[in-house]
Amino acid sequence: MARRRRRTRYRGWLLLVPALVLAFAFWAFSRMRPQDLPWTALDLSAPVGVFTGRKLAALGDDAPHCRALLATAGIEYETMPVIDPGGECRVENALRPGGGARTILFRPRSPAITCPVAAGLALWEWHVLQPAARQVFGQRVEEIEHLGSYNCRRMYGRDDAPWSEHASANALDIAGFVLADGTRINVKRDWAEGGRKATFLRLARDGACGVFTTVLSPDYNAAHADHFHLDQADRGLFGWRACR
Template sequence: MAGYRVPRHPHVDHEVRHRSRLARYAALVILWLIVLLMAFIAGRKIADQHLPWKPLSVVDPVGLATRVKAARAGADPKVCRGIMSRAGVAYVDVPERTEGAFCQLRDAVRLEAGLARLEPVDAPMVCKEALALVIWERQVVQPAADELLGQHVASLQHYGSYACRRMYGQPDGPVSEHASADAIDIAGFKLADGQTISVASDWTDPGPRGQFLRRVRDGACRVFLTTLGPDYNAEHRDHFHLDMSGGSKCA
């Protein structure tokens, strides 16, 4: 039977293709219905801070989606400022400027009230960094201080936010996130009674002071995109580096 060809039936072939397309469309519709149903159930049963499609609120505890939502909200200057304003955070816009070959201040604010005082007070930050700092202070730092130290934190002591330099102050190499005011280095916490909890001296303390520092470091990892501290390297032995840029890193 050399050269035999199976007879074609155009009408039957068309019907098979038509039914195959209908089956694919039906499967796609069913899949979307399942997704929408799951989203509806999640929205009613799961807290907003765990759901990435829910609006970010500073009053919500830190959840699974907080870091993603903070980075997304912070990318829009109006949204970022609106969230802070609704939370009672006072800030002033910092004029844009460029310094050197790679340093710039753009979309930066200076926090003035609505969280523990910053020391020094001059700490310009891009809005997404400021927003993350507010969330961390309210939902991580203050609850940890109340629970472990029995009082609130009166001020956040830092080594700076904006600095026109490369990483580790080297003459060459990657540009630091500080060069765009997208980072802050937290060195310590002054308590209501005047005591100071220092990263440099209290990190290894086995008591409440060290427990507090580890609690707030771990909490920062759930808010900031990058959190680096004494466990990361010797350069961070005396502070927490917190920034909202680049990939996820917690150390």
């Protein structure tokens, strides 16, 4: 009996040691990569993690908190009056990002967008666009060319379809980029041409998938042949995401 009890205790220790190792590894990981965990607070200064995009989309329910995160990250913006106050596509809490050392230029002027889209654009620039531009061209992106954000319309051009994220200024269509030396990169012209510009565009598209809920490119359909559609539709912490 004594020998059997010793064997049982020995087996218990054998099971406990791996559990302790796993617990320590998880603790260390959570301290080094909190952005990869669903329950940690969003930090715009941290690298993009597994749950960064979902946390960004959830900010649509808390505009004051989202704007506080922008301010902490050094992102300047202009608050906008209510859009379409008496119509079907009323939008509150829209803003125009602009100014400040940590804000990229938009052409034409900075779009009116929701705070989660603004936060996503900042992370996309810092962690995707600029590293990709340095990798491929050895210089930085100076401007983002866009086709607009707010558009009071439904999806697919059908009256019975759900409202587009553009109807709430929660989406932005990106048409191209301008580098520091004036080089222009255009989605419509350069996506299928091969070479460095096409490489950069694919890096930009793929990297956007970590910070936006929906990313649609020329690979999706003909309607997106000339732009990237980026939006922050809130589908929940574990909801589906589109990257095409």
